[in-house]
Amino acid sequence: MVSVDINRVFAEITQDDLNKDDAYLLPDNRYGAKSWAELDDCQCVVILGEGKCGKTFEFQKQDNLLKDQNKYSFFIALEQLQDFDFLEVITDTEELQFEEWKGTDQEACFFLDAVDELKLRSGTLRSALRRIKHAIGIAQLPQAKFYISCRPNDWNDEIDILALRTLVATRETGKKEYEDFIDGEEELKRIVSNENTTSMHESNEEASKQSAIKIYSLLPFDNGGIEQFANRYAPEHYEEFINYLNEKELWHLYRLPYEILSALDQLSTDGKLGDLQEQLDFGISQKLKERLLLRGGLLSETRALEAVERIAFALFMMQRRSISLEATPGKPHLVSISEILTDFSPTELDELIRKPIFTITGVKQYRFHHRASQEYLAAKQLKKLKENGLKTNDLFNFLFAEIGGEKVLIPSMEPITAWMALWNRDIFNEVKTRSPALMFRQGMPALLDIEQRAELIRCFVNKYSQNSGWSGVGIGQRELQKIASPELSGVIRECWDEAYQGYETRELLIELIYFTPLVDCTDLAKQALHDCDLNMAHRVYAAWTILEFGSVEDKKELGKFVLSDEWPQRLRRQLISKLLPESITLDEFIALAQELEEVSNNVHGLGYELYKCVESEAIDLKSVATIRDGFSQIIWENRTEESRIFRADSKYQHFADAVYCSCSKTVPYSKEEFEDWAWSLAVAFHFSEYQESIIARDEVKALKDTLKTSLVHREAYYWACLKLATALEGEIDLLISDYHIDHPNLLNPFGENDIPWLLDALTNSKSKDMRDASICKLLRLITIQKLPKLEETLIELISADSEYYPYLQRKLHPVPIEPDEYEREIKQRQKEANEKEEERKTGLNGESKF
Incomplete structure (x- = not known):
């Protein structure tokens, strides 16, 4: 991957995400996404991401950054551990660093790349991790932090997590002797059969290990990320590229770094953007043309292309990924390039292996720079063999098999099969019968003409419409977006009745209607929406279709159903963010938000949907302000009786993210708007958990910056906090008021710039609370x-008969020997307040409620 310095972000994958029917779809929720620096709260981090999304590049970049900081870090291609021990796959320099680290108590990071590559060679994660564990040693294991990458479809959560759990060591029990790796499948059988019930201690230990492992997805770029990446890689073509995406509405085709790089490289050379095949041809040609300054020039581009095609095909047939320049006895995972290209001279081979189409993976070890290039080149070689006389039966034997009477594709050859299906009608016909989903997932959907896409849809429906439940053959949303076309509306109607009987087939058509969009098929979506027997996800997509593309009457009718109690809460929750302004009124929206229940411990619950509604551009700022004031008042009016300034709880505190977002969008600039805005913000900061937000992180940061830099907003917020504190605590004594106002310390530090508005309150305010608070500050x-x-x-300002005069004198003339009575009294009052708070938290049995 070309080095483009752009920060990637990650979304945590929950067990619900892994358990759901369409688990192959990683969450693409950017709210709450984490940076690399924030992935530090566990010992083992699994990074899932589709092919060509930049996982390897990110691992290598982080490895280099840590080494530049003189920290211990090691990048390992996991497939190498199938045949070799850990020390054999790292460099001599890294081996010295590794042995040095083992004598310290410092942390070392291990970037273990590509579980999917390991499994392609029929390797197991369990055996590879055993080699790492043996090299590190039990005593040093707690100082090791692991990052593991994999493609989603190759990640087996149950089996692979069991393997990782034996590698993870808690910091507290690092010296304990761990048992050897448990075979994942056998462990699952034992759990299912309830054999050898574990003790409570063992269960706690396993839970601890489980919490030390977290799974994240490497998020594809959003539109802003695409723009930033493209501008940094090719600023001279940036504007043309972005205009092309806007004009053709093709943003969804360029979510990955590889897709953007290929497009911009071709645009730079050819002056146009081609399809995937044209981009691959272009990229390969550019890499083969590149010559070394001090050597080379013997190989023509034609001969070099012939060579890499033969190498790519040989690696596929041998199920290998790496090659070497010299013969390597005893290293079965490596194939010597001289054994493949027997008609090339040593000088030619030496020049070829140094072309940028290959990348170094170890000592005298190389692989293709991109897996996509290898797959395409291997397919081209097989195509040549067919053109040169390879019999159709022999060709089919390369690609297809029959297992237990069922005709299937050979898994390791699927990438080649997809390309061959594009070029060979017989193979296409065989693929659409055996596994039509291949051409959506593994193939190149954008290269298929409309009739081919329609054929695949028909075959998919015919093959899977009998599956009434989820069976794992569904098509991902990105792939669907690539084949989507308004011209498919005919085949959607043709297949609707049959597809409606199957889970994945119905899902395919409903999502195609939404993502294309097929506006003239909204009547089919309406049918699905009102089918109470359908899966919830299908009804949600059907509803979204109507809310975005249906008639005004259909939208209002849908709104009435959501407002009624006829539909399940889950469905109504997932629709509320799209109901304004056409389906329901603003008052109905606020009332509905109060009626629906929040799902605890779920970042995608009601609070998130309310945030999405406010965050969208569908409603005007006046409506946003109404929602802001309404939600903050609902939070406030439904606070618990026990609420205090240091622990404020409300039945509706899940509204806080929507309030944050609305406050961010309605930052006031006229005097009359300050009070309502500041009150809403004060309520959100005090009633949201820890005064932070995962969902509205960006908005919270912007609001905090505003409070730090803008005096008028600081002033308004401070007095809103005083109002809130007075209401929660009752009459606040002058001596301790400063401890209650703005207890999250969002306004600190106070400075000279704040003095004018504090003095103004002291001298001009009619409120004693405001005068007390200002003199205190x-x-x-x-x-x-x-x-x-x-x-x-x-x-x-303060005369001798003023109630503030004693406090002023104590500040100006403190007693030099005795402790300051004023400060001592403050501490005593604060101690008493803390004791009362502790009593509130303590139950009748003397145990803490928290």
Whole structure:
């Protein structure tokens, strides 16, 4: 992967994501996404991502960054551990670093790349991890942090997690002797049969190991990421590329770094953007043309292309990924290039292996720079063999098999089969009968003409319409978007009745209607929406279709159903974000939000849907402000009786993310708008958990920045906090009021710029609470900072008969020996407040409620 410095982000995958019917679809939720620096809360991080999304590049980049910081880090291609021990696959320098690390108590990071590559060679994660564990040793294992990458379809959560759990060591029990790896399948059988019931201690230990492993997806680029990546890689073609995506509405085809690079390279050379095949031809040609400065020039591009096609095909047939320049006895995972290209001279081979189409993976070990290039080149070689006389039966034997009477594709040859199906009608016919989904997933959907796409849909429906439940053959949303075309509406109607009987076939058509979109098929979506026997996900897509592309009457009718109690809560929750402004009124929306129940411990619950509604551009800012004020008031009015300033709870605190977002979109600039905005923000910050947000992270950060930099917004927020604190705590004593106001410390530090609005409150406010709070803050300022002008001002303002005079005198003339009575009283009052809070948290039996 070409080095383009852009920060990638990750979304955590929950067990629900892995268990759901369409688990091969990774979540693409960017709210709450984490950066590399934030993936540090567990010992083992699994990174899942589709092919060509940049997993290997990201691992290598992080490995290099850590090494540049003089930290211990090791990048390992897992497939190499199928045949060799750990020390044999790292460099001499890395081996010295590894032995040095084993004598320290510092952390080392191990980037273990491509579980899917390992499995392609029939290797097991269990055996590869055993080699790593043996090299590290039990005592040092707690100082090791692991990152593992894999394609989603190759990740077996149950089996692979069992393998990882034996590798993970908690920091507390690092010296304990761990048992050897448990065979994953045997362990699953034992669990199912309830053999050898574990003790509570063992269960806790296993739970601890489980929590030390987290699974994330490497998110594809959103539109902003595509723009940023393209601008940094090829700024001279950036504008043309983005205009092309906007004009053709093809953003969804360029979510991965590889897709963007191929397109921009071709645009730079040919002046146009070609399809995938044209992009691959272009990229391969560019890499084969590149010559070394001090050597080379013997190989023509034609001869080099012939060579790489033969190498790619040989590696597929031998199920290998790596090659070497010299013969390597005892290394079965390597294929010597001289054994494949027997008609090439050593000098030619030496030049070829150094072409940028190959990348170094170890000492004298190489592989194709991109798997997509290898797959395409191997297919081209097989196509040549067919053109040169290879019999059809022999060709089919390369690609197809029969197992237990069922005609199947040979899994390791699927990428080649997909390409061959594009070029050979007989193979296409065989593929669409045996596994039509291949041409959606593994193949190149954008290269298929409309009739081919229609044929595949018909065959998919015919093959799977009898599957009433989920069976794992569904098509991913990205793939569907690539074949989507308005011209498919005819075949959708043709297949509808038959497809409706099967789970995946019905899902295919419903999602195609939504993603294309097929506006003239919304009547079919309406049928699915009102079928109460359908899977919830199918009804949701059907509803989304109507809400976005249906008639005004259909949208209003749908809104009435959502407002009624006829539909399940889950369905209504997932639709609420799209109901405004056409399906229901603003008042109905706020009432519905109160009626629906939140799903606990779920980032995709009601709170997220409400946030999405406010965050969208569908509603105007006046409506956003109405939602803001309404939601904050609902949070406030439904607070618990036990709520205090340091622990505020409400039945509706899941509204906070929507309030954050609405506050961010309605930052006021006129005086009359400040009070409502500041009150809503104060309620959100005090009633949301830990004054933070996973979903509205960007908005929270922007709001905090506003409170740090804008005096008018600081002032409004401070007085809103005073109002809130007074309501929650009752009458607040002057001595301790500063501890209650803005307890999340969002306004700190206070400085000279804040003095004018604090003095204004002290001298002009009619509210005693505001005057008390301002003098308290001003007195604290002259204590912490040297502010002689402020001291002079306060002396002028506060006369001897003022209630604030004793406090001012104590600040200006503290007793040098005895502890300051004022400060001591503050501490005593705060101690008493803390004791009361602790009593509130304590149950009748003396145990903590929390």
